[in-house]
Amino acid sequence: MLKVLLVEDDLDLATAIIDYMELEEIESDYAADGQIGYNLITHNPYDVVILDLNLPKIEGLVVCERIRSQGIETPVLMLTARDTLDDKLRGFSKGADDYLVKPFDMEELLARIRVLSKRKSGQITRLKVHDLEFNLSGSEVHRNGELLKLSPIAKKILEVLMRESPGAVSREKIIQAVWGSDQPDSNSLKVHMFNLRKQVDKAGLPPLIHTVSGVGFVIRQPER
Numbered sequence: 001m002l003k004v005l006l007v008e009d010d011l012d013l014a015t016a017i018i019d020y021m022e023l024e025e026i027e028s029d030y031a032a033d034g035q036i037g038y039n040l041i042t043h044n045p046y047d048v049v050i051l052d053l054n055l056p057k058i059e060g061l062v063v064c065e066r067i068r069s070q071g072i073e074t075p076v077l078m079l080t081a082r083d084t085l086d087d088k089l090r091g092f093s094k095g096a097d098d099y100l101v102k103p104f105d106m107e108e109l110l111a112r113i114r115v116l117s118k119r120k121s122g123q124i125t126r127l128k129v130h131d132l133e134f135n136l137s138g139s140e141v142h143r144n145g146e147l148l149k150l151s152p153i154a155k156k157i158l159e160v161l162m163r164e165s166p167g168a169v170s171r172e173k174i175i176q177a178v179w180g181s182d183q184p185d186s187n188s189l190k191v192h193m194f195n196l197r198k199q200v201d202k203a204g205l206p207p208l209i210h211t212v213s214g215v216g217f218v219i220r221q222p223e224r
Contacts, residue, residue, distance in 0.1 A: 001025060001026070001027050002026045002027065002047045002048070002113065002114075002117050003026075003027045003028070003029075003045070003046050003047050004021060004026055004027070004028045004029075004046060004047060004048045004049070004050060004113060005028070005029045005030075005031065005037065005040055005041060005044070005046045005048075005049045005050065006018060006021075006028055006029070006030050006031070006050045007030075007031045007032075007033075007034065007036075007037030007040075007049065007050065007051045007052055007055060007060070007063070008030075008032070008050070008052045008055075008079065009032050009033060009052060009054075009055055009056055010052070011032070013102075014030060014032070016106075017050070017106070017109065018030060020106045020109075020110070021110075021113075024110055026110075026113070029044065029046075032056070033055055033056040033057040033058070034055040034056065034057050034058030034059055034060060034062065034063045035057040035058050036057075037049075037051065037055070037058075037063055038058055038063045038066060038067070041063070041067050041072060041074065042067065042070065042072065045074075046074050047074070047075075047113075047116075047117040048074065048075050048076075048077060048113050048116045048117050049074050049075070049076045049077070050077050050079060050109075050113070051063060051064060051076050051077065051078055051079065051096075052078075052079045052080070053078055053079065053080040053081075053082065053087075053091070054080075054081075060078060060079075060080075061090065061091060061094045061096075062094075064076050064078070064091070064094045064095045064096055065094040065095055067095070068094070068095035068125055068126075069125055069126055070126065070128065071126045071127045071128045071162075073163070075097045075098070075116035075117070076095060076096050076097050076098075077096075077097065077098045077099075077100060077109075077112055077113065077116060078091045078096040078098070078099050078100070079100055079102060079104075080099060080100075080101060080102065081101070081102045082101070083101045095125075097116055098112055098115075098116060100112060125137045127159065127162040127163065128162075129162055129165050129208060129219055129220065129221065130206075130208060130221050130222060131143060131144045131145075131205075132162075132200060132208055132219075134155075134158060134159060134162055136159070139155060141155065141158065143199075143200055143202070143205065144205060148199045148200065149199065150196065150199055151192070151195070153178060153192050154192055154195060154196045154199070156177070156178045157174055157178055157189075157192055157193065157196055158196060158200070158219075160173070160174055160177045160178065161174075161209070161217060161218070161219040162219055164218075165218070165219045165220055166218065166219075166220040166221070167218065168212040168215045168216055168217065168218040169216050169217055169218065170215055170216040171189060171216045171217075172216075173216070174189060174216060174217070175189060193209075193217065196209065197209050206222035207222065208220065208221075208222065
C-alpha cells in the first residue's frame with residue numbers, strides 16, 4: 001500500500017484529498033503547516049509528499065529545499081495556485097519533482113502520485129549516512145568532517161551505495177550505474193572498492209561499507 005504525506009492548510013481541500021486517497025486504498029498522513037510537515041517528512045518514510053506552496057510557519061519551497069539538503073529522496077508533488085513558468089522553475093530548483101495547479105481533478109492527482117511513487121527523487125543535493133556526507137552539487141565527500149580524496153569512479157560508486165542505503169546493491173547494478181555498456185575488466189570493481197574503503201573506513205572510525213555475501217555491497221549506519 002502506498003503511503004503519502006499531505007501538507008495543505010486548506011482543510012476542505014485536504015479532507016477531499018484524504019477521502020479520495022482512502023477510497024483508492026492509499027494510506028495518508030496529514031499536516032496543516034510547513035513545520036509539522038517538515039517534522040513528519042524527516043522522521044517517517046513516505047512514497048510521495050504532496051506539498052502546498054503557500055503554508056503557515058514554513059512555506060512549501062523552504063520545506064522542499066531543506067529536505068533535499070538533508071538527502072531525503074522522497075518525490076515531492078507541489079500544489080500551487082500559481083501557473084506561471086517562473087513559479088514552476090523556482091519550485092523545480094528547490095527540489096520539487098512535479099507540479100499540479102489548483103483546481104485539479106482527483107484522477108490526475110492520483111495518476112501523478114502513482115507515477116512519482118515508482119522512483120526516488122533526483123533532486124537531492126546531499127547524501128548522508130552517519131558521519132559520511134556527499135555534497136552532490138560540489139562533488140565533495142566528507143567523513144567525520146574531513147574531506148576525502150576520491151577518484152571520479154569511487155565517487156560514482158559511493159553515490160550508488162548511498163542512494164540505496166541501507167539496502168544492499170548488487171555488483172552488477174554498480175557496474176551498470178558506473179560504467180554502463182563499457183564494461184570494465186573483472187578486477188576493476190574490486191580495486192575501486194578497496195580504495196574506497198581505505199578512504200571512507202579509516203582506522204579509528206566505525207566501518208560503514210560492508211560486503212554482502214552473494215549479493216554485493218551496502219553502506220549503512222554502524223551497529224551500536
